[in-house]
Amino acid sequence: MQSEGAGQGWPGRVTERTLADGRPVLYFDDRATPGEVHAAPDTRALPEAPHAGEVRFDVLTGEWVTIAGHRMNRTFLPSQADCPLCPTRDPAHPSEVPDSDYDVAVFANRFPSLAPLTVGPAAEGRPATLGPPDRPAHGHCDVVVFSSDHAASVVELPAERMRTVVEAWAQRTATHSADPRVAQVFVFENRGQEIGVTLTHPHGQVYAYPFVPPRSAQLVEQARKHRRATGGDLLRDVLAAERAEGRRVVLRGEHFTAYVPRAARWPVEVHLAPHRDVPDLAALGDAERAELAVVYQELLRRVDRFHPGVEQAPYIAGWHQAPTGPDRELGRLHLQLFSLLRAPGKLKYLAGSESGMGAWINDTTPERIADRLREVAS
Amino acid sequence: MQSEGAGQGWPGRVTERTLADGRPVLYFDDRATPGEVHAAPDTRALPEAPHAGEVRFDVLTGEWVTIAGHRMNRTFLPSQADCPLCPTRDPAHPSEVPDSDYDVAVFANRFPSLAPLTVGPAAEGRPATLGPPDRPAHGHCDVVVFSSDHAASVVELPAERMRTVVEAWAQRTATHSADPRVAQVFVFENRGQEIGVTLTHPHGQVYAYPFVPPRSAQLVEQARKHRRATGGDLLRDVLAAERAEGRRVVLRGEHFTAYVPRAARWPVEVHLAPHRDVPDLAALGDAERAELAVVYQELLRRVDRFHPGVEQAPYIAGWHQAPTGPDRELGRLHLQLFSLLRAPGKLKYLAGSESGMGAWINDTTPERIADRLREVAS
Numbered sequence: 001m002q003s004e005g006a007g008q009g010w011p012g013r014v015t016e017r018t019l020a021d022g023r024p025v026l027y028f029d030d031r032a033t034p035g036e037v038h039a040a041p042d043t044r045a046l047p048e049a050p051h052a053g054e055v056r057f058d059v060l061t062g063e064w065v066t067i068a069g070h071r072m073n074r075t076f077l078p079s080q081a082d083c084p085l086c087p088t089r090d091p092a093h094p095s096e097v098p099d100s101d102y103d104v105a106v107f108a109n110r111f112p113s114l115a116p117l118t119v120g121p122a123a124e125g126r127p128a129t130l131g132p133p134d135r136p137a138h139g140h141c142d143v144v145v146f147s148s149d150h151a152a153s154v155v156e157l158p159a160e161r162m163r164t165v166v167e168a169w170a171q172r173t174a175t176h177s178a179d180p181r182v183a184q185v186f187v188f189e190n191r192g193q194e195i196g197v198t199l200t201h202p203h204g205q206v207y208a209y210p211f212v213p214p215r216s217a218q219l220v221e222q223a224r225k226h227r228r229a230t231g232g233d234l235l236r237d238v239l240a241a242e243r244a245e246g247r248r249v250v251l252r253g254e255h256f257t258a259y260v261p262r263a264a265r266w267p268v269e270v271h272l273a274p275h276r277d278v279p280d281l282a283a284l285g286d287a288e289r290a291e292l293a294v295v296y297q298e299l300l301r302r303v304d305r306f307h308p309g310v311e312q313a314p315y316i317a318g319w320h321q322a323p324t325g326p327d328r329e330l331g332r333l334h335l336q337l338f339s340l341l342r343a344p345g346k347l348k349y350l351a352g353s354e355s356g357m358g359a360w361i362n363d364t365t366p367e368r369i370a371d372r373l374r375e376v377a378s
Numbered sequence: 379m380q381s382e383g384a385g386q387g388w389p390g391r392v393t394e395r396t397l398a399d400g401r402p403v404l405y406f407d408d409r410a411t412p413g414e415v416h417a418a419p420d421t422r423a424l425p426e427a428p429h430a431g432e433v434r435f436d437v438l439t440g441e442w443v444t445i446a447g448h449r450m451n452r453t454f455l456p457s458q459a460d461c462p463l464c465p466t467r468d469p470a471h472p473s474e475v476p477d478s479d480y481d482v483a484v485f486a487n488r489f490p491s492l493a494p495l496t497v498g499p500a501a502e503g504r505p506a507t508l509g510p511p512d513r514p515a516h517g518h519c520d521v522v523v524f525s526s527d528h529a530a531s532v533v534e535l536p537a538e539r540m541r542t543v544v545e546a547w548a549q550r551t552a553t554h555s556a557d558p559r560v561a562q563v564f565v566f567e568n569r570g571q572e573i574g575v576t577l578t579h580p581h582g583q584v585y586a587y588p589f590v591p592p593r594s595a596q597l598v599e600q601a602r603k604h605r606r607a608t609g610g611d612l613l614r615d616v617l618a619a620e621r622a623e624g625r626r627v628v629l630r631g632e633h634f635t636a637y638v639p640r641a642a643r644w645p646v647e648v649h650l651a652p653h654r655d656v657p658d659l660a661a662l663g664d665a666e667r668a669e670l671a672v673v674y675q676e677l678l679r680r681v682d683r684f685h686p687g688v689e690q691a692p693y694i695a696g697w698h699q700a701p702t703g704p705d706r707e708l709g710r711l712h713l714q715l716f717s718l719l720r721a722p723g724k725l726k727y728l729a730g731s732e733s734g735m736g737a738w739i740n741d742t743t744p745e746r747i748a749d750r751l752r753e754v755a756s
Binding site: 056058059060061066069207209214216218222225226235237262264316318347349350355356362368 | 566
């Protein structure tokens with residue numbers, strides 16, 4: 001299956017293939033050059049496709065927890081010769097991407113927390129008075145590989161390539177949103193062994209959850225209260241207030257503004273919001289996608305430069321999008337980019353107050369974070 | 379100030395003194411032996427007592443975040459000669475505890491996240507439509523030192539000493555609950571450099587927050603829904619359901635039962651609940667306090683033995699108590715004890731799904747955790 005120019009002005013092409021165990025792999029080419037058909041087959045003898053675990057309702061918090069007992073033995077910091085994200089160039093070392101070259105590749109994770117439902121696991125019994133019953137952990141966990149070069153760095157990808165990554169984010173959001181059992185699509189990137197990243201090859205992820213996750217549920221609830229009280233849109237009004245006050249704004253683009261949130265909870269944290277009201281990445285127009293590719297890399301560069309003497313900072317970048325079902329009108333796209341590094345060699349740990357009570361303590365001020373993020377502009 | 383036998387049958391004594399900068403230090407003696415008056419003065423020339431930072435309302439999540447920019451330069455893994463929790467035996471190395479010996483000592487943290495309000499910091503302006511205004515971070519951060527022996531281990535404390543620790547927890551809970559500006563008292567213990575513990579001398583902490591922290595707010599909200607729907611008490615009914623089902627129960631005492639929660643989110647997690655409905659540690663009777671001291675150490679020993687080959691597991695132990703003000707009747711005391719260690723040398727990291735979305739994924743099952751915690755009983 002191929003489709004060309006799915007993203008309006010995007011000059012690229014998408015080719016979808018199937019891995020040996022039935023999982024999808026998609027190739028996003030920067031340009032629709034004749035001949036790049038990515039026809040190489042997956043020659044591995046893989047066991048059946050991964051099955052879902054289950055989600056259980058935590059009656060003490062009102063949150064769903066995913067129980068994925070089958071993930072204990074997943075791949076952990078493999079050598080480069082066995083990197084599952086590299087292209088397959090040596091048939092003796094087949095990877096998760098069968099072709100010998102690609103620009104951006106997307107495939108369903110082989111050790112997923114959430115997987116498309118085939119046969120549901122038996123739920124253990126529990127009195128119905130104590131919350132909804134367990135459900136299979138239906139969903140999708142995509143791996144989005146940003147480059148075929150194992151040693152590439154996200155901030156140094158050519159603009160054209162970063163634009164293709166944005167296209168992959170947007171298209172996978174659209175695809176998973178169309179699954180009626182998916183409630184929320186989360187596009188994110190983890191970097192750094194400090195936060196447990198097991199594969200150094202540059203990549204991001206997409207999780208499609210069968211429930212509205214806690215932070216999304218909070219955002220919707222806060223937006224509902226704000227709409228009732230003021231008639232306004234919470235995330236639009238926060239953006240307007242930050243732009244008007246200006247104290248914590250770190251970057252003003254034509255289509256996006258980045259600012260440190262007033263109650264930042266991480267030692268380095270910045271949000272990026274579109275000026276136009278859009279629910280998700282799939283709703284961005286071509287000019288917005290192009291600017292986003294540039295601005296995203298600029299923010300990552302600033303996070304890397306935040307602490308003098310640090311070359312690469314560990315970070316988490318997560319795209320908060322509107323839920324796909326009920327309350328969709330209360331959501332509004334924005335990026336939350338943060339790092340746990342509070343000084344060179346010193347991490348912010350989540351101990352008793354944060355992990356036990358959910359009460360965050362920030363050892364710096366949002367205004368100081370904003371000052372530094374402006375200071376290290378390119 | 380001295381008071382004897384404050385905890386009903388407890389044979390000990392409490393002596394309160396003042397540090398050079400005005401912070402309180404309390405000595406909890408195992409027994410009220412004549413002569414132990416802890417009169418040694420604090421000879422240091424300390425700057426003025428620490429002032430509070432501020433708490434800001436995160437309008438995106440509805441949670442309060444503590445902004446404590448003054449904490450950046452706190453003590454980090456000092457050598458034993460400079461351990462601030464050791465007794466002061468060498469006048470050239472005065473610690474936070476002036477006396478040359480003690481059983482259990484409690485003092486207000488010198489680098490606190492929350493401090494008693496003296497002068498409030500100026501709040502930065504913000505449109506009132508976007509949430510409540512900033513507030514000073516009024517509160518209390520106690521350090522509870524379990525032994526004068528720097529190298530002691532909590533699990534090996536004599537029963538009498540552990541009973542004194544429980545007494546200190548209960549009495550500090552009562553003291554802070556009487557502060558009208560305190561909304562929630564949290565007694566907890568962090569262990570392990572893996573979770574950022576900066577002092578190895580055995581100790582715990584007490585935080586008294588000026589707001590109801592997120593997890594407490596969730597518990598209250600879930601208990602309210604459960605009461606409306608069933609007329610019952612959520613935490614009592616969860617305990618009864620776990621005891622009846624039995625599958626995840628790991629320990630049954632006369633006054634307490636320990637079980638792995640049905641939706642456990644950590645690789646090792648166990649809850650301990652009293653059989654009697656009590657709001658907090660201060661409400662426990664003497665027989666309950668005595669059993670608690672024994673059962674707490676037993677649970678910690680099992681967490682240490684959980685992974686073969688691991689000598690000391692990092693853990694967080696947090697006491698969830700009823701809020702001190704509104705909704706107090708919806709709270710019920712319980713301990714949440716968990717470890718981030720998912721295998722020897724492998725930590726559970728909180729990356730995109732957990733830190734970005736609040737969506738926990740557990741790579742094991744609660745039933746497997748319970749099996750192992752039963753297997754390693756003393």
